[in-house]
Amino acid sequence: MRACAIALIRRGIASEIGTLSHPFSLFCSDLRNVGFQCRRHFSSLLRLDFSIVKDMGFASFVFGEMIKVRPPPSVSMFNNMLHVVVKMEQYTAALSMFDEMRQSGAPMNVYTMNIAINCYCLLNRVDFGFAVLGCCFKLGYEPNVVTFNTLLKGICIDDKVIEAEQLFSKLLALDLCEPNEVMISTLINGLCKGGYTGRACDLLALLETRSYKPNVCAYNALIDGLCKDGRVEDALSFFRKMIDNDIPPDVVTYSTTMCGLCGVGRWKDVEYLVNEMLNRKISLNVFTFSILVNALCKEGNMKAAEDVLEVMIRQNISPDVVIYTSLIDGYCSRGQMDKAKEIFHSVVDQGLEPNIITYHSLIKGYCTNGKIDEAWCLFLEVPHKGLQHTAHTYNTMIHGLFREGRFAEGCDLFYRMEDQQVHPDLVTYTILLDGLLRDHQIDKAFSFLRRMEDSGFYPDIVTYGTLVKGLCADGRVEAARHIINRLPSKGLQPDVQMYTMVLVSLYQQGLVMEAKGLLREMEENGCSPCSVTYNFIIRGLLKSNKHCWAMQFLKEMIIRGFVADSTTVSVLLKFQTQKKDEIKF
DNA sequence: GCGGCGACAG
Numbered sequence: 001m002r003a004c005a006i007a008l009i010r011r012g013i014a015s016e017i018g019t020l021s022h023p024f025s026l027f028c029s030d031l032r033n034v035g036f037q038c039r040r041h042f043s044s045l046l047r048l049d050f051s052i053v054k055d056m057g058f059a060s061f062v063f064g065e066m067i068k069v070r071p072p073p074s075v076s077m078f079n080n081m082l083h084v085v086v087k088m089e090q091y092t093a094a095l096s097m098f099d100e101m102r103q104s105g106a107p108m109n110v111y112t113m114n115i116a117i118n119c120y121c122l123l124n125r126v127d128f129g130f131a132v133l134g135c136c137f138k139l140g141y142e143p144n145v146v147t148f149n150t151l152l153k154g155i156c157i158d159d160k161v162i163e164a165e166q167l168f169s170k171l172l173a174l175d176l177c178e179p180n181e182v183m184i185s186t187l188i189n190g191l192c193k194g195g196y197t198g199r200a201c202d203l204l205a206l207l208e209t210r211s212y213k214p215n216v217c218a219y220n221a222l223i224d225g226l227c228k229d230g231r232v233e234d235a236l237s238f239f240r241k242m243i244d245n246d247i248p249p250d251v252v253t254y255s256t257t258m259c260g261l262c263g264v265g266r267w268k269d270v271e272y273l274v275n276e277m278l279n280r281k282i283s284l285n286v287f288t289f290s291i292l293v294n295a296l297c298k299e300g301n302m303k304a305a306e307d308v309l310e311v312m313i314r315q316n317i318s319p320d321v322v323i324y325t326s327l328i329d330g331y332c333s334r335g336q337m338d339k340a341k342e343i344f345h346s347v348v349d350q351g352l353e354p355n356i357i358t359y360h361s362l363i364k365g366y367c368t369n370g371k372i373d374e375a376w377c378l379f380l381e382v383p384h385k386g387l388q389h390t391a392h393t394y395n396t397m398i399h400g401l402f403r404e405g406r407f408a409e410g411c412d413l414f415y416r417m418e419d420q421q422v423h424p425d426l427v428t429y430t431i432l433l434d435g436l437l438r439d440h441q442i443d444k445a446f447s448f449l450r451r452m453e454d455s456g457f458y459p460d461i462v463t464y465g466t467l468v469k470g471l472c473a474d475g476r477v478e479a480a481r482h483i484i485n486r487l488p489s490k491g492l493q494p495d496v497q498m499y500t501m502v503l504v505s506l507y508q509q510g511l512v513m514e515a516k517g518l519l520r521e522m523e524e525n526g527c528s529p530c531s532v533t534y535n536f537i538i539r540g541l542l543k544s545n546k547h548c549w550a551m552q553f554l555k556e557m558i559i560r561g562f563v564a565d566s567t568t569v570s571v572l573l574k575f576q577t578q579k580k581d582e583i584k585f
Numbered sequence: 586g587c588g589g590c591g592a593c594a595g
Contacts, residue, residue, distance in 0.1 A: 074586080082588090111588045115588055183590080217590050251592080252591055255592045255593080287593050294594060
């Protein structure tokens, strides 16, 4: 045990090992249970049920024994051992074992090499995966379809899906291996997840004309990609197509399709599919219920979400933390913080562990409902629960502090985020820009903008919208106008909201000619003023006492068939009461 | 004998 620990520590993986101090008595009883009577005959472990290896401490111990014993255990035992460690997501540890096996001349085969390649891929080092492929050739282990498929997946993980597609074509052209169903699924999934759903459709169509048969996983991946792209009709046509091609949809197909339908509010179709599933004797599982509950929560239909929860409990399917997180998020969005908190406590009471997303939902709920101190308490609780903050939790907390006008604290939290090695993302920078602008720290905001560009984060339309809003609020309408002018050179098109903010500012400052020019430009760019534009302009003009202009816009809005929203109506009524002698409605 | 693919919460 000690030697094993030292060896592993030397390889720098001590941190990944977890409980090295596994009680020795427990090892012995575990080993007795699996028939490990005599160390010299490790072959008695051939039938060892590796599922009993549940922690790294025990895994390291068993591996240490395996590597020492003579004659050595079979190659499949070593592969089983590595596989267990991979399933525990301890990829670095598995690679250290692989390394040790090589150094001590333990038996290996192409399966071992494939496991090692998979570990490198899962650690985002597909380049090392290819190095192992080189070793395969050198050592005479002939790579097979699994080897290439693992590398293909690694390339996809590395966000180079097009290269994966090229490798696939090369494999076909050079006849390096015969692609199978799993490989096709991997590539289709990679293409869809990488944002190339169109290419995935083309590939599937091409394969259908050949002898390669896409399986249910391939169809599911494609249906998922289409649904996430909002192409629900296309997803449904693939759903029908797979039935025509004698590939029966399974619970994943149904859940994925329902997820797409829920997203566009097609509840009747969802109901139809649930009935179809039941007719086909396919049971709804925890994923299916989770999709339904989440969609209902997003719609704000908490009663229906709770009903679905009850149905699943009645069917003896235990709701998991994901489902409860959806409910917490739903109640938080509706400002029902007491209900959200109650569910949070019930999660803990049931022995489930709230994760960082659960905490994020609750923190966000408190922030948006003006309970920043409660949010802060939860934020501080996260590391004590053994959870790690993410960019999401930092972003929400910083945003919450800024919303309360606590700019210095928000900025401090940003620096703490960097200290804690949580990498800021585009959302972080946008929130910071917003805060700095609202705190009238214009120069600091622009230096942040440069900093984000230096870090490789290029502002998107939301970031520019934030800049425009901040500059307008600060009365710097010229600077805001300049940003809009420069957008096309950055490959972005100004949107209605952006134009609206500048328009309101121009009218408020009495720059009527400029405003009219901008309105023309807006129409020319195919960005016609919408209901929101008119409402914002009218409210802005009333607030700055430019009621004549406001009335003119009101008239134009009505002519164009738009209506004043409730906020505008209340501002108009307030204005009417103040100036009832001057204005007649 | 042992390895590679799919659906859920921010």
